[in-house]
Amino acid sequence: MSGAQEDTSFAALRGQLQEAAAAFADGPDALEGILLGLVDDVDRAVREPLEIFPVCHHSPASATAMARRLREKQPKVVYLELCEDMAPLLAELRNCRLPVAVQAFAGDVEGFPAQWAPLSVVAPVTEASAEYQAIAYALDTPGVELVLVDRSADHVFQWDGGAGPEAGTAGGDDAPKEEEAALHGEAVGVELGGLRPRFAELEEHLLRHGKVRHWSEWWHQYVEVPLGDSDHATYRQVMFLIGSLFRRLAPGEGSRLRVDEDRERYMWTRMREHLAASGTDPRDCLYVCGAFHAASRVEEFGVAGGSDTFTIPPRTATTWQYGLIPSSHAAIEAQFGLAPGSVSIAATEWAKGLRRSRVKPYVLEGQAGRRKSAARKAADAPAVAGPAADRLSGFLRQPPAIDRLDEAELLGWSVEIVRAARRNGYLASTADAIAVFETSILLAGMRDRAKPTPYDFQDAAVTCIEKDSVPGRRDVRRLVEIMMGGDRVGRVGYESLPPLARDVYDRLAPLELKPEQRGVRRALLDMAARPELAACSDALWMLRRLLPQGAVRPIMGERRLGERSVQESWDLSLGTHQRALIELGYEGVSIEQVLEQRLRRDAYGPRATTADVLAAVEDATLYLRGRRLADELGGHALKVLATERSVDGAPEVLRRVRALLAYYRTSEPVLPPWIESFVKTGYAHYCTLLPTAFQDEDATVGQVAAMLGFLFGMEGLALSLGCDRAQLELAVGQSHPGDPSKTALLWAARVRLGTLSRAELRARCDALLDNPLVVPSYPRYLSGFVHALEPVPGLADVVVEAVSNAFARLPDPVLLPWLPLLITTLRSGAAEPAALLVREAGRIFPGRLAALDAWVPPWHASPVPADAARPAPGGPRSRGAALLPRHPAACDAVADLLGCAGEWSGPEASPEGAGGPSGVALLAAHPAACDAVAALLGCEGAWDTGRGADVPGALLTARHPRAGEAWEAVLARS
Structure with missing residues (x-):
């Protein structure tokens, strides 16, 4: 560009800026350099x-x-x-x-x-x-x-x-x-x-x-x-x-x-x-x-x-990878x-x-349903851009244009904002509309504006309507934004979606809900009446696993291992979460492929634990057909388990292995090889870590209980696969915990192994209560016993006895201080095992308040001699004898289960004087069981043993657990 062109274009503006710089600057000519530099930049860009x-x-x-x-x-x-x-x-x-x-x-x-x-x-x-x-x-x-x-x-x-x-x-x-x-x-x-x-x-x-x-x-x-x-x-x-x-x-x-x-x-x-x-x-x-x-x-x-x-x-x-995602005015403003x-x-x-x-x-063309106009197709003569004259001087010198007040527009805004405010719970009236109108003009005048801008109107509306409270979820400022056009949210058309998103929309087409629409849509799936909706259900469960929370939300129905609902109800908001669905398309061409990739990424990640890998196995079994991926990830779980040196994930590992074992045992003819190897490896692995975990202060009692739950729960399968039980006995023998809760847990494990009798365990609990130095920490022992119900559920009656003895023997000044500690300990660390404890207490304690005074705890009753005499013929009618005429079929079932043979004897023993099989043999062989069941069924009377001793019915569970289970099943069917 020539100097003549420069002088012609902005010479006047340069002169004015030099005069202004000389008038306002009182130091070096930095201001003049900046002002003239601005003109040079404009001149350079224009030319x-x-x-x-x-x-x-x-x-x-x-x-x-x-x-x-x-x-x-x-x-x-x-x-x-x-x-x-x-x-x-x-x-x-x-x-x-x-x-x-x-x-x-x-x-x-x-x-x-x-x-x-x-x-x-x-x-x-x-x-x-x-x-x-x-x-x-x-x-x-x-x-x-x-x-x-x-x-x-x-x-x-x-x-x-x-x-x-x-x-x-x-x-x-x-x-x-x-x-x-x-x-x-x-x-x-x-x-x-x-x-x-x-x-x-x-x-x-x-x-x-x-x-x-x-x-x-x-x-x-x-x-x-x-x-x-x-x-x-x-x-x-x-x-x-x-x-x-x-x-x-x-x-x-x-x-x-x-x-x-x-x-x-x-x-x-x-x-x-x-x-x-x-x-x-x-x-x-x-x-x-x-x-x-x-x-x-x-x-x-x-x-x-x-x-x-x-x-x-x-x-x-x-x-x-590239694609289009929805945007909105609010998203642009925030970003x-x-x-x-x-x-x-x-x-x-x-x-x-x-x-x-x-x-x-x-x-x-085609945007928002519009057509190209004829005016757009017309081609005007091209304009040639040349050096432009100075327009800045005139623009900068001219006063701001006075934009006249558009009273009709401002009045419409004022009426509309009052109407919107009333719909949202504000006590607005016509007077507020007038106030907003006048305040908008006042604010504009204070800001040297003849015409109120939308921002002036927004401030006026907040001042006159909102005052000091917001009755709804939208304030007045947000209502003005909505009134001015609202937060427009875009939508990507079907043709511009990636293949995965289009495939999802095609799969959900039978629902006829237009899932691309924004907002929440309710979908009802009745797979029993419409089997084709099963494919929609599969897609929704996978999307729930892949998309952010709230995109697809099940209202009714669930999917767990071995269970599939025949009716489901869903809340779908795929239109609102269209961006997340589109980004899934960057990861694969189908949701199955994306799910498989994510499961592999979770399982093979550098921080993946054994519980994480087993969770991936469970998800692969739930959502993907076939066992290829599940078997592969299960094999990887073995490697991860072998490298772990902590027991942090033991509870989650136990829960997931139990669920997978139950599923495979009911749905597969044989167990997969990987889970057999996992049980075998886990048995040896946890036996090795058990002594260290008992002494480690960072290992919680719940984690150690989960380890024992794995060892005792999987013991039968592990031994059948070649494991040695002596390894577990040595691990328990080498464990020497210092924490009271872990000590109680170790005692329970020794009872399960047979190295500590139940009588000795009761004696140790009594000794704890007799020692005043140990009483303050007794709740921690109880916490360990409650956690022990996970690996040794048969100790539920002993735990109930330990808790009951504490409440019975300790005075209030000792009991009340640690009672809150007991409750918080059980709630925080033993919520699930405590449910078993409550059920056992409900079985042992009387069900009615009137029977509580005459009730004798089972652990205080006298045991029955093994050679106790049986009732003589014609003697007093007992509770067991009353059981025969009322429930002969149930007696026959339990007698057959226990291997008792014989015939009904005596007209009083059968309901109508008829003979029946094996009922008398049941009474003679198992008086305690009959006594317990008679009490359960409400049959009155006392069992006469011939020696003046009463056999308590509560000993049924301890002496004949299978008989107790059989009676519960028989009564449930009857």
Whole structure:
């Protein structure tokens, strides 16, 4: 460019700025250098042969100016500041409802730190954005080429993790509370033209003197409104000036500025490469970029810049996948730190600006059901961009335009917000509508505005309606945002979904619920009446495993090992969680494939425990047909178990192994080889760790009890597979715990092994109660006994006796202090075994309060001699004898179970004097069992043994446990 051109364009503006610098600066000429540098940046950008179109992201003024300029210029090539590897996806926007975001996703990283995974980059697109106008024009106009020139998604993370001026992560100080604010997840956001001062003092100064609360309101008042109806040259020069100002006042020369300049070098290098390869005239092109990058000072700037001064670094070996995900106004605001409601207000202003300026926007063919208009197809004569005259001087000198008050619009807003407030529980009235109307005008006047902006109206509504309480879940500020257009949420069309998402929608088609719709939909599945719905049920259970909580939620029905419901009810919100469903498509082509990959990743992860691997085995058995994956993961569980040196996961391992064993025993002809090997290996493994676990302070009593539960519960199978019981006996013998709860657990294990009798265990418990030094820690012994019910459930009566003796023998001054400790210990560490203890206590203690006074505890009753005489014929009728005429069939069943043979004898022994089999033999052989069952059935009378001794019925369980179980089963059937 020549000096004559420079003097002609901005000579007057330079002179004015020099005079202003001389008047206000009282030091070196730094201010003059900054002011004149701004003009130089504008002049340089304006004179570039390849027309630069500066924009601001989601700016209605930028979108309107873009639509107007595209119709005037009709460029043949549009260069767009957007990740170049996202170009193939832009054509899919026509199948979506905006706003949506173009996403680049990488689940497995190579060349980046592993803790960064997964990597995600999103570029939101809204209707009220200049980039959408450029995309729609280029894709629907024949002969026009759209070229994306910004760095790739891979370079976003290469260059300081994407910490550029237009990059942000989800969240922010003004992030909305609605769930739509998380639609972008933890993705790095890339926006076109993020324009905001990085100099904190400058932003604070602008907000204070502009009498506004946040940056979005300042931009709307001092940039959007003045530029809304400006001509093309004025718009460009003002945006160049703002971009240059924010760039020159950006603090420091750090990494962020380096990334900015590298991006600009990258984009100009790509444009020059394309121009050289295609031979396109730069005057037929349009370069759409953020105003921050338009006023660039790098050497590579312009088509005549250095062609070999910048080398584009290669990408890493990371494999990137691309797709479209739903977005929303709230998500955009949260990700880029905009004020809540600002994007919705911008969309409203965009629609109003189109009606006022009569500009016809570009809309993709098929977008939102619209058709391409004939006016769009008309081609105007191309406009040639040349050096523009100085428009900045006049724009900066002119006073702000006085926008007349639109009373009808403001009155409509006031009435509508009162109506919305009443629907949401506020006690608003017509008087509040009048107050909002007048307060809006008052606030606008205090802020030097003739016409209230939406932000003035929002403040007035909060002041006049909300007052000091919010009766519903929405405050007045949120109601104003909804009234101004609301949080529009986009949707990706079926044709633009990845194969996995389309397959999910196809599988759920029999439900006829349109799962792509937002909100919660109830689905009822009756597989008994409609067997084809079983495929829908399988898909829903897998989606519940893969998608975030709340996407699919079962209301009725469950799926466990060996159990499948015939009727199910689901709450589905797949439309709300469409982003998560789309990202599943990046991992595979079907949900079965993705589930298998995730199960492998969980099982083979570096921190996977044996419980984690067994959980993966269980999920593979539940959701995937066939045993291939389950057997593979089960074999891996053996390796993980052999490497573990702690017992932290023992309770979970025990629970899952029991469930898998029960399932395989009922559904398979033989046990899988891996689970047999697991039981054998686990038996030896836990025997080895048992002495250490008893002494380890970090190992809890519940974990040690789970180890013993595995050893005793799997003992039969382990011994049949070749394990040696002596190994367990040696492990128990080598255990010497110091903790009272573990000591009680060890005593229970010795009773189970037969090295400690039940009488000796009772004697040790009595000794604990007799020792005043041990009484304070007695609750911990009881905690150990309760945990012992997991490996040794037969000790339930002894534990009930130990607890009862404590309550009976200890005085209140001793009992009451440790009673809260006992309760909290049992609730926190032994909730599940305590249920067995309660059932046993309910069986032993009398069921009625009147019988409690005459009740004698079983452990206080006298034992029956083994050679006790049987009742003489014709003697007093006993409770056992009364059992015969009432329940002869039950007596026969128990007699046969115990191997007693004989015939009914005596007319009084049978209901009608008829003979019957084996009942008398039962009475003679098992008086205690008969006595217990007679008491259970309510048969009165005393059993006469001939020696004056009573045989307590409660000894049935201790002497004849199988008889007790048989009687319970017989009574349940009868």
